[in-house]
Amino acid sequence: xxxxxxxxxxxxxxxxxxxxxxxxxxxxxxxxxxxxxxxxxxxxxxxxxxxxxxxxxxxxxxxxxxxxxxxxxxxxxxxxxxxxxxxxxxxxxxxxxxxxxxxxxxxxxxxxxxxxxxxxxxxxxxxxxxxxxxxxxxxxxxxxxxxxxxxxxxxxxxxxxxxxxxxxxxxxxxxxxxxxxxxxxxxxxxxxxxxxxxxxxxxxxxxxxxxxxxxxxxxxxxxxxxxxxxxxxxxxxxxxxxxxxxxxxxxxxxxxxxxxxxxxxxxxxxxxxxxxxxxxxxxxxxxxxxxxxxxxxxxxxxxxxxxxxxxxxxxxxxx
Numbered sequence: 001x002x003x004x005x006x007x008x009x010x011x012x013x014x015x016x017x018x019x020x021x022x023x024x025x026x027x028x029x030x031x032x033x034x035x036x037x038x039x040x041x042x043x044x045x046x047x048x049x050x051x052x053x054x055x056x057x058x059x060x061x062x063x064x065x066x067x068x069x070x071x072x073x074x075x076x077x078x079x080x081x082x083x084x085x086x087x088x089x090x091x092x093x094x095x096x097x098x099x100x101x102x103x104x105x106x107x108x109x110x111x112x113x114x115x116x117x118x119x120x121x122x123x124x125x126x127x128x129x130x131x132x133x134x135x136x137x138x139x140x141x142x143x144x145x146x147x148x149x150x151x152x153x154x155x156x157x158x159x160x161x162x163x164x165x166x167x168x169x170x171x172x173x174x175x176x177x178x179x180x181x182x183x184x185x186x187x188x189x190x191x192x193x194x195x196x197x198x199x200x201x202x203x204x205x206x207x208x209x210x211x212x213x214x215x216x217x218x219x220x221x222x223x224x225x226x227x228x229x230x231x232x233x234x235x236x237x238x239x240x241x242x243x244x245x246x247x248x249x250x251x252x253x254x255x256x257x258x259x260x261x262x263x264x265x266x267x268x269x270x271x272x273x274x275x276x277x278x279x280x281x282x283x284x285x286x287x288x289x290x291x292x293x294x295x296x297x298x299x300x301x302x303x304x305x306x307x308x309x310x311x312x313x314x315x316x317x318x319x
Contacts (some may be wrong), residue, residue: 002031002246005034015316017157019143019191022250031246034107049137051088054295058091059287077131082138130206139213140251147173149181166242173300178258179218186227188252194262201266206315211267214306215254228253256308268311276304
């Protein structure tokens, strides 16, 4: 069991950092939340993503990609980062004349939704590529540290043992931060973004980058006393996440200022806008029917205010 795996590592090392803890909980090959056999190709198992909520999201994204493809002459080769259960891929393949569709996903569950689509587990399996790189709720799924400020000093949450039970503890933190929390507040520092994107853009030579995720700016994130770390199970926020090892999604809000800064080193014409603005600009209303009231409210109001859209162009294309 995962608890035993973590307990042994804590006993060996004395403690494990929170990013290591989330890595084990989410991606352990046998017991991880995203990699375990329990994950089914069904929508809304523990929470709904936009593509699982309704095909409307996929229709809007398809319209946007088709427009960009025509405007800039970008071929409809698509690499989807973290394709999950394959719902967005399914919608796009039905709506667009896609030349090639590749999914980067550690879990193989996407194959159950779209047989025949190539799924790879790492960027090492991908050759040089031009086209579209897209993702939805991908960057929030990286391991992350939890950094807190107490008495003017920075500490990180680590996982230790009290007897045989796992518990949180604060250890001094001396690393760099793109956004330092205010006194008494907590900030989630995602680990691995820079390295992943560096490797991605060695392969991704020309095209268009588009990602959707929930989060905010440093100004908003650094003042949150309880931080933005969350654990979800069965559509419910849980506090006792240490009792749900490998059975709950551990996540936090994306710092879009930090992510944008990294992407500006690889892309031009980088744009950041709320999901609601993106959906309205792309004419979401034409894809909604009278019975889609709940979908419309969720996409435009709930997700629309919490999610952001970050995009940019890679290489030289016509304007």
